[in-house]
Amino acid sequence: MGDVDLAMMRGVLALSTFVSAILFPWPLTALLALVASVSEPLIPLAAGLFVDTLYYAPHAGMWPLFTLCGVAATAIAFFVHSRLLTSPVR
Numbered sequence: 814m815g816d817v818d819l820a821m822m823r824g825v826l827a828l829s830t831f832v833s834a835i836l837f838p839w840p841l842t843a844l845l846a847l848v849a850s851v852s853e854p855l856i857p858l859a860a861g862l863f864v865d866t867l868y869y870a871p872h873a874g875m876w877p878l879f880t881l882c883g884v885a886a887t888a889i890a891f892f893v894h895s896r897l898l899t900s901p902v903r
Contacts, residue, residue, distance in 0.1 A: 823852045830856055834864050839879075846883070850890035857886035 830845040842860060849856040861883025 823849075827853060827856055830860050831863055834860060834867065839864070843882070847886060850886060854887055854890035854894055857890065858883040861886075 826845065826849045830842060830849050833842045833845050842864065846857040846860040858880070861877075861879040861881070864879040865877040
């Protein structure tokens with residue numbers, strides 16, 4: 814696979830995460846965000862902010878649930894990336 818193909822796959826995966834937030838149920842969006850976090854760790858955070866902004870209701874609750882879940886998934890993704898980058902086994 815070339816560099817252009819890999820970059821295009823990353824872009825399509827990130828775009829499909831945001832499109833699924835509009836068209837499909839939240840478990841599919843969460844799954845796509847987790848899959849996209851393998852290559853881009855900030856996608857779950859961005860998707861969580863997008864979903865909380867898109868479906869904001871003042872009486873829904875005090876905590877932005879999807880954003881907090883996105884923060885947790887992003888933290889885990891950064892931790893895994895740092896361990897993979899420093900691993901002697903490649």
